[in-house]
Amino acid sequence: MTSPRRSSGPPAAARARAARQKAMTDQRRAHILDAARAAFFELGLDGTSIREIAQRAGYTPGAIYSYFASKEEVYAALLGESLQRLNAHVAAARDGTAASGAALVRATAKAFFDFYRENPRDLDLGFYVFQGLQPRGLTPQLNEALNRQLRSALQPTEDALAGLGMRPELALQEVTALFAHCVGLLVLSHTGRIRMFNQGSQELFDAYLEQMVARAAPRRARAPS
Template sequence: MAKEKTGKLNALKRRAILDAARDVFSSLGMTKATMRLIAEEAGVTTGALYSMFGGKDEIYAALLEDSLKMLFLYVCEEAMRARTTEKSLSRSIRAFFDYYAVRPFEAQLGMHSFTEAPHSSLGKERDTALNEALLATLDVFAEKIGEYAPHLSPKNIGAERDAIFCALIGALTLKASGRDKSIGTNADTIVNSHIENLIYRLASK
């Protein structure tokens, strides 16, 4: 019973720290954020913070890992709601965009916008784990492509999966910057058009 209570308290403390780090990263970025500032925002001592996380890179990775897990679940759930392979594919793609469209912090987190450089490393092991978490979601696309277009080779399925990801990141970047409006369109229209063209093209192959 005591262990269960301690576990719940630690989970609550971890959530409070991650929420605080989210606010600090949002306002200051990764470079200017410090463990002391995160501890102050979370209402814990610096020592208590270090007892749970080795540094701000570890906190950043934890935020990103949680986000990618939720993204995966959301994409899977939306794909499962569909009754046809076509709808399952289109819903999975749309779910990825919709998830990040209403969660701009998580979108920026995934693109490392808060780090010193967009391609900054969080450490080899963390990078590998986070990449695998992202690939799990992208592989949902691959699975749905294979179900809708079973004639495609694994290589072509992989290429289509990667193209979808690039299109989604492009649309999200346009939405975040407002550049979609400057060219007389919106990110939602771009995503819908990509999905429609993909479905048509795969059916025609």
């Protein structure tokens, strides 16, 4: 007499119910984030409340709290999703080129700049948490996690600079300066202030990038005179 075959997992009906429940949860969470994104863009972090997000989403504040513990957690989820897309954009540029050296520096740095140039709302999102010179609004843990994501988007450029023979400490300095240059140009461009100089952000970025590559490229030995 053969023994009954044991099930390797929950019944198919239970798995289907769990899948439907997860899909519904994900859909509601995405709806909340869409409402929160609109509120943050319009009112900023300080001007937005859970009640405001709930009203825009058509939910009660209690329903929001079942997904997020605070508005800061909602904000971190939005910024985290933005940084994931940034990292994917840079990674695609890195993986999409068979070149190395200076070409790889150009590809990854340009991808970082282009992402925020083409998505100005993502740049706004990243800087709503700053008041003066101090980060504000997120817990230290959330802020650290988000900074790691942002830092990882610059890592391919830093690695490419090191691949050109640049010392690690100099590669880090260059990437830090590149980040500051990108943000400065983009803020000037998005606010229209760059027009006072009769300059374009793309042209200025391209010029800076070539200067950085020239600093990183190994110097050729001078031919004897």
